[in-house]
Amino acid sequence: MDSGSVYLQLNRITFSHCKGRDFDILKHSTQQGLSLLDSLKKTCNFKLRLRNSSQHSTHHVQSLVVNCNHPQNADFPRYHSKKEKKPFPIPIVELRRAARERFKKSKSQPRGPVPPPKRGLVVQRLVPLAYSVFNARITLINNLKKLLKVVPVNSCKWCSEIHVGPVGHPFKSCRGPQASMRRGLHEWGEAVLEDVLIQVEAYHLYDRLGNRIPHEERFSVPRIPAVVELCIQAGVDLPGYPTKRRRKPIIRIGKKEFIDADESELPDPDQEAKKPEILTEISNFEILPPSSKEDTILLAEETLKVWEEMREGAKRLMKMYPVRACGYCPEVHVGPTGHKAQNCGAHKHQQRNGQHGWQAAVLDDLIPPKYVWHVPYVDKPLENDLRNFYGQAPAVVELCVQAGADVPEQYKPTMRLDVGIPSNVREAEMVV
Template sequence: MALRKKLWCTILEDVNGCTMFSRFYSSKVDLKKLRPMILKRIESRAKDYPIQAMIPVAQDVLKTRALLIQGVSTLINVFPVMACKFCPEVYIGEKGHLIQTCHGYKRYAKNQVHEWISGGLNDILVPVETFHLQNMFQDVIKHHQRFDLDRVPAVVELCWQAGADPYNDNLHVGGWKSDSMCGDVVGAESLSPHDMRLIAKGTLRAWEALRHGVQKLLLAYPAKVCKHCSEVHVGPSGHKARLCGVFKYETWHGTHFWKKAEVDDLVPSKLVWRRRPQDPPVLLDEGRDYYGHAPAVVDLCTQAGAIAPSKYFCMMKVQGLSAPVESNFEAVY
């Protein structure tokens, strides 16, 4: 009995000691007093932007974007681009492939043969638009304000907030708005193979420089992308416009779920099936495990004579085996 009493006394002493040195926090917070402090901190943070050292990077990104649009616009007039009528699949060649990867409109079907139509510039360089902000730290965009703001390309908005001027004639060759990306170049068919190869090399360099520059800017400037759709917002926090088309009928009524954006969210790679010299003239569904992929810009430039960077060799399966020859190939196509 005495031992039990002594044990309880020891436990109570330990509890009292922990309570004496612990901190108590009140759950009541006066938000009215905190709001001016938060706003003042946001205003003082805005004075640090744009970062002067990043302005040349943003200007270079706009220049390389203009060169990329101009180069791709020239190449697609010589090398045909095919786009599926019912899904986002793209193929660079005179005839589309026979690989059954079409999911149909809104993915109602599965593993269907694509129905090919003529593609354009937006099939190679996928446009990604975002709301244009007057300044990076302005108030969060509400749902009813979604029609009051302009929609601009996400890369242009990122460079805009980084201090570059997209209206500068030296930075927006070929236009910076999405509706100006029509890509109709006169006289592209008359270019010599040597000139075409030079254009392809310059276009490929512009593609790599654009992605590298955007990656640099994303290290200094915040950008968000929705987890469930391709909506992008350039700024410290996402907007409140309920535009998420995938889940707009769910309980959250189309509200976006934001996460940190990466380069592929602002500059999509748009992977396409790539035909190698050892592959048949038309890619068949039976050989889909043997064929390689490549970003659409890379595939387009390599067909024009440029050499792809070695980092793409793995996905392109340059030295990979060819698919087994089917006896009924001529009968299929």
């Protein structure tokens, strides 16, 4: 429900004892204890207004005014077909309008300073944040490996859909090969870490201001997780992935041409300087599940914390270090401009000769939150006829919630926790 005032008109209701009295309405609740009024009491304020439709009529119109300050139920993320291009984060019309405004204001004002990444430098105040995001990702992976030992997760053998719970859901939503022969039903199997946490890879750049990667060198450039590449460009030093660190701004000699400044007069960098600690992933053979229920709850709460820490930190880094995403396929490139590799296999890629349609990336392009159905009762499987009453949440969040962690506030609207689920199909048909 959106914030604002919602008017529920209950017309043609006859009350023989309504003069000067207050009424309790909508008290009827389902067997599971949630009615419309009960679901709105938590976050909304109520005002009851009564007025007569005519002076000599016994029929009255009752208006229930609901002032909701916090959203309760939000729509699910829109599913974009592979045959259409992803929308721009900011519409083109607004970008052009903002560019015209900046051009008008810049006529009588001096040019502002250029951000350090465009001059080839690293933002020093964001270096600790880059290490924090990198370590949060490693901690998240290690914790998810442990939680998968105690919380069952099912994945479809034909498509990329997963379900957190002992039994897969019965919804006919499979889009994999031969889905029409199976009438959209899934074939469930045991899921792995890559099914829960999607690893988006990107090319590693030795010099982020260097030439764009041509199509012929697409196999010679290493590919690493995009979040790791973003942390490397933001200041994280990894032994296996060297990168160029400039200590002086570059010298521009053209729009796309520059030369490096002379750094011979600068003292040599201190190799013995203390750097933040870098965590490492635990192998699958060393993973031990939590020994008790209390340890599982603590592990789930820590996993949710590092999940939000990784996402919030990556979002801050993306504001300073640009990330590009293809509008047709899941390809991501960390850098000011996208690469030239013609490896886009999305819809109508022949017309583009396999080239990517680069645009500004959002956080969900870098760290995709794989949405799954929220299971309100773990010991009871979902029902196909009650699909409209169930909510959704990212797979990591749903996994931690089923392990015992509290539901974060920002995910409650899509999880539809305040929706009363009917006890049977007949009761669901009576819902208007």
